[in-house]
């Protein structure tokens with residue numbers, strides 16, 4: 061698309077979206093409710109952590125895998141109190157370059173220090189993240205938050221794979237998926253459990269993709285060692301595509317550019333796309349191009365209403381708590397931009413990156429342009445409410461909620477004062493103080509409630525006289 065067309069499109073969008081900015085206002089008025097409702101559910105003391113659990117390998121694969129290479133758990137605990145210098149430059153300098161991919165990593169650091177695009181800063185950040193073992197990760201202050209987010213992804217993926225499977229008349233139909241912004245392949249086990257046939261994994265972070273390939277190879281190896289572990293199904297085939305989703309046409313890099321995909325999944329990443337309209341267009345083109353009519357585009361991303369609402373409430377130019385911080389909000393909160401609304405998001409010890417506001421009505425409009433019809437948008441809280449009964453066993457298996465009060469020998473990850481008031485209240489109302497529930501600490505919930513899930517369905521197109529596709533949405 062030419063720059064002039066982009067300018068025109070952007071000005072039309074700006075005009076159309078001006079009215080939609082009231083969404084931000086509404087979110088602000090709902091803020092107290094959103095911030096203090098950290099998902100307690102009743103559990104029995106006995107069952108928590110004692111029932112069927114994933115094997116270590118299984119849980120390992122289900123845990124979101126982002127931890128800065130140099131950062132220790134002690135660091136991540138103390139970050140909330142004593143904020144370090146958190147610029148990307150500093151975290152690059154601090155990063156341990158001694159483990160895998162040393163040459164590539166050194167080259168990357170050099171490249172980024174010359175001063176490059178935000179996308180490259182993000183790529184470098186994710187390239188430098190080291191995968192920690194299960195034991196190390198289980199000590200993290202945000203272990204339940206991460207497990208909870210994995211539970212959300214598992215439930216979302218399962219929901220849409222089921223719809224896809226139900227819509228096909230065949231028994232055991234082939235299902236082809238594109239995991240866009242797959243990172244190290246944290247969702248590979250979900251694709252395996254979902255019994256898909258082919259997976260395309262794409263990401264801007266080359267070394268994360270290497271880890272993803274290695275993880276896949278270990279699955280294949282494990283399968284050939286122990287066929288029982290995978291049931292009678294073969295593991296899906298996989299290909300990997302490297303590139304910036306906002307610049308590269310992924311289709312041209314697919315082994316089969318004519319592939320018809322059933323599902324595109326983009327988890328915790330679309331908030332990197334709204335730097336500019338051309339970039340967002342390119343991301344959407346990558347999502348939609350190979351998705352067949354009836355197929356779905358699903359994902360999780362930051363809810364920019366939450367960012368704006370909390371920023372407006374904040375008396376400083378940042379907000380957060382002892383597990384996360386949003387800062388350097390590089391725009392006027394009274395008039396947030398549709399594109400390029402940059403801020404820095406840090407989940408202490410795990411993520412520290414620039415992100416961009418994704419104004420949802422604009423996101424939805426762009427989807428329409430690419431033949432994608434919004435079918436669902438839910439805040440994490442609403443998603444949890446809808447899915448908690450169906451996913452109760454998985455919540456336990458994945459350790460997605462923390463037991464309150466803690467089971468014997470365990471200590472709470474948060475502060476027993478403020479962080480669990482909601483759980484105490486919940487138990488008081490349920491059982492008169494005696495009992496046990498699963499929850500997230502308030503600080504973790506304040507981070508988790510920044511996110512939403514979305515799902516689009518690709519619609520059939522007709523053709524305009526000039527040969528462009530036309531969607532009736």
Ligand SMILES: C[S@@+](CC[C@H](N)C(=O)[O-])C[C@H]1O[C@@H](n2cnc3c(N)ncnc32)[C@H](O)[C@@H]1O
Pocket residue numbers: 124125126179182183186240241242243244246247262263264265268303304305306326327328329332
């Ligand atoms: C928070 S991680 C999520 C990884 C994975 N989807 C998950 O849920 O565990 C975000 C991922 O988005 C990728 N990413 C960010 N900007 C990108 C871009 N412009 N093009 C492609 N990938 C990008 C990062 O490299 C990173 O792997």
